[in-house]
Amino acid sequence: MEADFIKMETGYVPVEAKITKITQPTEYEKVFTLDFPHKEHLKFLPCQFVMVSIFGFGEAPISICSSPDDEEFQLCVRKVGSLTNKMHSLKVGDFIGIRGPYGNGFPVEVLEGKDLLFTAGGLGLAPLRSLIRYVLQNREKFGDFTLLYGARSPHDRLFADEISEWETSEFVDFHETVDIGEENWMGNVGLITSLFPMIGIDPEKTIGVIVGPPIMYQFVVREMLKKEITDKNIFMSLERRMRCGLGKCGHCQMNGVYVCQEGPVFNYVDVQAIQEAI
């Protein structure tokens, strides 16, 4: 699958995208469904991102959280600053600008025929959802599928509807935990690493994928290595500050690597060579 750039006059001009649906899974996150000209021609890979822009409020990189095979094109946005706060005040029918997709996206062909172990922390579930949905939509191409998800607290859980589907689905072995429990919470409490003892995998056949907050990577990698998954079978998506998405502005650089060009998805073998990565 090849990523296809939205045809544009120049690198920085966004196309207008109309918000057609908004859902709000948590207090701080909203999911926006977008429509824009030639959307049907937009090809992208899971874990690629677009630069979202609203005049006056700036631009920010946001991962596409829908699957390439979905009809709908969706972004899940956490409110942290200028652009993202403004996004949260928008209504259905409003327009935003997007350009992209950018980044390398997930090399889905390397997953084919393999067992999968996905680990998502917090907002990391948003980009990973694209891949999860893709896997579920093309389930026959993959082996066993284990999905681990950790949220800060029960009401910080994203995509709760889908989670309930995954919980009961025979196609995915889903486990989740929250850092801090609550009265009505019946599930696991503890860091995401506490889910690892619950799962059994075949390290020979398994590919591990990690997306989450910066602090999480070290610990989850350690668990995966403990499960004897080899370096080269671990992938992760990393976040950096980005101003252009075109490999120029320098903000997303980790050592010599531009995350917006060579990432955000990296193989753990490569990551180990990048001191500033995790």
Added chain:
Amino acid sequence: MKIYFLPKDKVKLLVESVLDEFQVFGAKAKEMKFEFGKIDTAAELRLDYNTTILPPVKTFFPNDEKILEFKPNGQTTSVHENSKKVLFGVHPCDIHAIEMMDNIFSTPPEDKHYLERRKDSIIIGINCNTPCSDKILCYDKGTYKADSGFDLMFWDNGESYLVEVVTSLGNFLASKFSYFFNFFTEYSGDFHEFKSEYHKRQDFVFEKKLTRKISELPEAMRQSYESELWHEVGAKCLSCGSCNIVCPTCYCFDVKDVVDIDLAGGHRCRNWDSCQNLDFACVGSGENFREKSSQRNRHRVFKKEVYLPQNKGYSGCVGCGRCNTACIAGISLIDIYNNVFSEEV
């Protein structure tokens, strides 16, 4: 390639006629230093300058550059500037820098804003008879001479200049102003011999500053990643960003929106940024990936001497010495490099 012969007293006339046809940028006096900027009169242009505070390449990558315009009707358009410019009197190190920036901005996805400004511009180089300061590294780096990256090159020949014409743009200019060049017919001597004589004189006055060969630098540098050196540099550094702003090969930028007073329209522009700023690598979640000054300093030097050589095959420093002069805390690449060399075993 054609070589002309231009008496020095004709230079002013030449500049005047170029000024009639083109926007000319060059060095002009600014207090006891020189700035590179737009030239309005031939008398302003100085060819005998040492170095300019800001480098010539920033003509193509200006600060606060408008990149998009937002119209009140919601329409967004890209803004480009392409007027034909003549950069008159660019030193070899800065020519190397322009070549490097050309490469950076034309690497896909290419940057039209830079390329449009750069397109059609004519670069007139001028060789350096003497080093411009004791803070430069151009001799070690070999950037005190340039073989490409210019359309015309002026070689000092005492009472006159030899003018080397290498590109079709250069030819275009030379033939357009052939009146001046034709004052004297083509140079009849052996240009190769002239060149090697010239460089020999340079060998005499230019000084090697590094204890080892520049080609050994990337590897030595890589070895220094965990060195105590960076903490020492970090403790001195004021994170003021001067080194980045004056550097001809620093191209990091920030993007910001400016709203018009009517609150309806406005524009998006990009500003020079500095990787020494505290928040340069700070992300939305609050994480700062280079929170220590030592890390930021290391990143600046590594980007130039490790990452670019590794990714692009060239060094990101042309040895112009501007950063060394600009740093009020006295941090100098010469010291850093020599320290790195002496540390490595």
Added chain:
Amino acid sequence: MKPKLAMFSFTSCEGCQLQILNLEDELLSILNAVEIVNFREAIDEKAQDYDIAFVEGSITTPEEIEEVKDIRSKAKLVVAIGACACLGGVNAMKNFFPLDFVRNEVYKEKASCFPTLPVQRVGDVIKVDYEMHGCPITKKEFLHVTKSLLLGIPLKQIHYSICTECKTAGNVCLFDKGETCIGAITRGGCDAICPTFGDGCEGCRGFVDEPNFEGMIQVLADRGLTKPEIKNKFTYFNGLDVIETINDKIEEFVK
């Protein structure tokens, strides 16, 4: 309805308010977008609540404490403007002297009649939503802040230094001319107007986040500045910020 904008002034030279009046080209457009209430220096109109209150000046008397609290209770947003309000500014030089000395020096036998407190920033007394630095504020920043507040664009402090702006302006550095300057650790935003006009930055916009005081002191000491001279540089506008730390650091770093 147009948002109501109010201006208040405490201990200061009122230069920041004047700077707003100096927006001759934009003033009428601003008046189209907002309703200006309470701008004692320019108009009679007064209101009892405001969307944005701009507060100028340091807090130096008990009455001012009460007044500024009252403003806070009536305003949706409070923006402190100028070095006096954000840093203490030149007023803070007073805090280097014992209060009794200051009062006696000025009022002599009448000293007891005039309550004066150590100088405080507005933010020391009330919650401030944004601080607009400078002595005086720049017209550009006032416009930027006002436009942003009207459109709901979040405001962020500038992170880069005066040097960044000074170099961008293409200036000859004052250190090259044998002068000194503390622009390296001062927050940008004024387009380095002082160095551009040949005068060292005096730090009126406050320090950048995590300023390297030791490094700056060292640089100044290397240029031959004495301890009191260095102290004067740091306490021109930033007396309140450095009052505790700077003396020790100067002792430590200037031999």
Added chain:
Amino acid sequence: MKKLDINVHHLTRVEGHGNVVVNYEKGKVENFQLQIVESPRFFEVMLQGRHITEAPHITGRICGICSVGHTTASLKAAEKALGITPSEQTQEMRKVLLNAEFIQSHVLHACFLVLPDFLNVGSVIPLAETHPEEVKRALRLKKLGNDICEVLVGRHIHPVSMTVNGFTRIPSESEFEKVRKMLLDSEDDILKMVALFKTLKMPDFVNDTENIGLTSDGEEFCLYDGKITSSYGKIIEDENDYLELIKERVVEHSSAKHVKGEGETYAVGALSRLNLSAEKLHPKAKVLVEEFGLELPNYNPFNNNVAQVIETVHCFYDSIERIENLLEKGIKQENYKDYEVKAGRGAGACEVPRGILFHDYEIDEKGIIVKANCIIPTGQNLANIEKNMRKLVPEIIDKPKEEITHSLEMLVRAYDPCISCSAHFLDVEFV
């Protein structure tokens, strides 16, 4: 017999915080106070321990509106203490800058703070609706004053490059050209402003007083330099001796100090300057004295507004001439640093929009300030304003209270008091 209590809290459209309190009973003003409630800032203490070269920038911060004036007086005092005579070019440039400040300050006062009273609108905001052209024109003129300072010294409020013995940056010839052009382009606006003020009628009121200001034996209408002169006859040649004329005293009804000259109270400012040396105004301004029907010497304080308009015209034409002279001589890149620091004392006097201003420093051999003093125009006018009010109230006592209050406010405003200035130094009354 009428009893009247007036209490104006926080007088508007003046610079700084002031209250007017009047209690009038049995045909007599029982209590009158122009209260200065501005918080004091103790500059004379703050200056102690600072280097003399820092003084101009620090004291410039006494007041945003006459910041060029404070800087100038401070520079003159500093140079006197150091025994420096700045170059002619420096002095000429300073004169242009003072002129620019006069233009900006007088226009602000006359057109934005005072005009609304005469056109019967509350303030400049309604004025912008009723008289948009006048307001736009006044904005342009105010901007002219600011822009001149911006080009030459960075900004009007707290000018950057004015320094002891010169300028830290000397503008280029083309920048002077630009200033000249800005001035020439504004002539029409100036003339229209004058025409507008000719249509206004100032209230009738006369109150004889002493005037103090700078004068010279020569041709110059003195703003930057001159002899300290009282209309009662005394002339001080050396600025350092200013205290021989300007004396502090204790008054009965107020426990704070007032300033007195030869008489009990005196006035400074635009009208005083015209009373002292109108004949030296620029010819284009001088003719206006007659055109406005201003009989000099004039003791109607409301005419200070008219005097400001005339001075604006003077400053405008005077600036053009000075700049043309500077350009003719060629701009020299002078080095301000060639002087030596030594111990001494120096006082500097210059005229600022509101009247004569004194700065006075004593420095040690390292140039560190050991003592500082400063006498501000508004401080000097306070006693005179009070005197005017004592006379005015009985004259208008039969009018409604609002009108009396309004008249009193207008009277105070006519002096263009700069209260934040006046609260910054010793010699001011704090009620």
